[in-house]
Amino acid sequence: MTALTASSTIGTWLDDPVGGPIVKGLLEASGATEETLTPLRTLPLQQLVTLSQGKMPQSVVDDLVKQANGGVIPEESEASGAWQETVTSGRFGGQTVVVTGAASGIGLATASRIAREGGRVVAVDVSAEKLQTFAASLPNAEIIPVVGDITKQESVDAIVAAAGERIDGLANVAGVNDDFSPLHETSDAMWDRVIGINLTGAFKLSRAVIPAMIAAGSGRIVNVTSEAGLRGNASGNAYTTSKHGVIGMTRSAAFMYGPQGLRVNAVAPGGVATGIPFPPNVSEAGSARLAPFQSAIPTLATAEQLAASITFLLSEDSVNINGQVLASDGGWSVQ
Numbered sequence: 001m002t003a004l005t006a007s008s009t010i011g012t013w014l015d016d017p018v019g020g021p022i023v024k025g026l027l028e029a030s031g032a033t034e035e036t037l038t039p040l041r042t043l044p045l046q047q048l049v050t051l052s053q054g055k056m057p058q059s060v061v062d063d064l065v066k067q068a069n070g071g072v073i074p075e076e077s078e079a080s081g082a083w084q085e086t087v088t089s090g091r092f093g094g095q096t097v098v099v100t101g102a103a104s105g106i107g108l109a110t111a112s113r114i115a116r117e118g119g120r121v122v123a124v125d126v127s128a129e130k131l132q133t134f135a136a137s138l139p140n141a142e143i144i145p146v147v148g149d150i151t152k153q154e155s156v157d158a159i160v161a162a163a164g165e166r167i168d169g170l171a172n173v174a175g176v177n178d179d180f181s182p183l184h185e186t187s188d189a190m191w192d193r194v195i196g197i198n199l200t201g202a203f204k205l206s207r208a209v210i211p212a213m214i215a216a217g218s219g220r221i222v223n224v225t226s227e228a229g230l231r232g233n234a235s236g237n238a239y240t241t242s243k244h245g246v247i248g249m250t251r252s253a254a255f256m257y258g259p260q261g262l263r264v265n266a267v268a269p270g271g272v273a274t275g276i277p278f279p280p281n282v283s284e285a286g287s288a289r290l291a292p293f294q295s296a297i298p299t300l301a302t303a304e305q306l307a308a309s310i311t312f313l314l315s316e317d318s319v320n321i322n323g324q325v326l327a328s329d330g331g332w333s334v335q
């Protein structure tokens with residue numbers, strides 16, 4: 001039998017005669033129930049550390065693994081039951097791809113996958129330190145970190161300058177959450193920040209790279225929207241508006257530039273286990289109204305699973321696809 005490790009899925013742990021009681025004991029101690037973990041069943045146990053946003057240290061996962069294995073941490077086995085990312089060697093060979101939000105979560109997983117598949121990645125984020133850590137983690141890859149804020153024209157100019165004449169792909173991933181507020185409670189500051197980063201930033205950067213793509217007669221843009229771009233009950237008003245806007249921008253650009261060889265698509269993630277922060281004071285009214293719908297999320301994905309969807313649309317494998325919104329949400333949108 002395969003040993004239970006940090007890579008084994010939460011479902012495998014819960015169903016295991018040894019692992020099940022250990023995880024349930026931890027849940028009980030924190031006042032939670034097994035049902036809390038239902039959307040997480042397909043995720044590796046390790047993802048609990050990312051999901052907890054610092055509340056659960058790595059040592060808790062290590063202790064669970066030790067408890068299940070007589071006090072030792074066993075070697076990881078390929079057959080952990082969790083989905084494994086499969087790198088397609090050379091898929092982005094000879095290509096330059098700009099990825100925003102590349103220091104964390106979905107953007108980081110996307111930038112990493114492209115770099116490991118031979119692409120030259122212009123990795124953009126406001127976080128200099130985390131970008132540096134990413135670049136250092138893949139010393140043999142071609143990663144050009146650009147520290148910048150996509151809402152600022154000078155940053156957009158710096159990104160285009162770093163990319164050079166040829167830009168094969170752009171992944172607009174950078175984004176921020178709102179405070180779950182309903183429309184009449186939304187402050188100007190919240191609206192401006194969320195629309196500014198999620199929609200206007202993606203617009204400004206797309207506007208800046210499209211001329212190079214038109215000149216080359218080819219190019220792919222992938223915009224990251226959200227389940228909140230598809231429905232009204234997944235987030236607050238500002239975020240929902242921004243992500244619906246991203247879909248409109250995607251469709252219009254796909255229509256306008258299709259004849260010139262460009263393809264513009266969007267990915268709509270459902271719940272993803274990243275450390276994406278929420279503002280400190282979320283709206284009580286908005287949260288209460290959203291809660292029953294958010295608890296119906298069928299499953300959470302890893303950032304790497306979203307990168308698989310995004311890189312598919314960035315690559316030539318998606319050759320005949322233009323103007324589409326790919327819901328990468330474990331089936332949430334069909335509920």
Ligand SMILES: NC(=O)c1ccc[n+]([C@@H]2O[C@H](COP(=O)([O-])OP(=O)(O)OC[C@H]3O[C@@H](n4cnc5c(N)ncnc54)[C@H](O)[C@@H]3O)[C@@H](O)[C@H]2O)c1
Pocket residue numbers: 100101102103104105106107124125126127148149150151173174175176177197201224225226227268269270271272273274275276277303
């Ligand atoms: N995590 C989810 O459940 C989820 C669900 C649906 C959609 N999304 C979307 O996916 C995208 C990525 O989210 P994530 O979960 O990986 O979040 P994340 O917080 O882990 O990563 C977002 C990154 O964007 C960067 N960023 C923020 N503002 C920026 C700016 N102005 N300029 C440059 N970089 C900036 C941040 O520094 C961060 O590194 C976002 O657009 C988000 O709305 C996430």
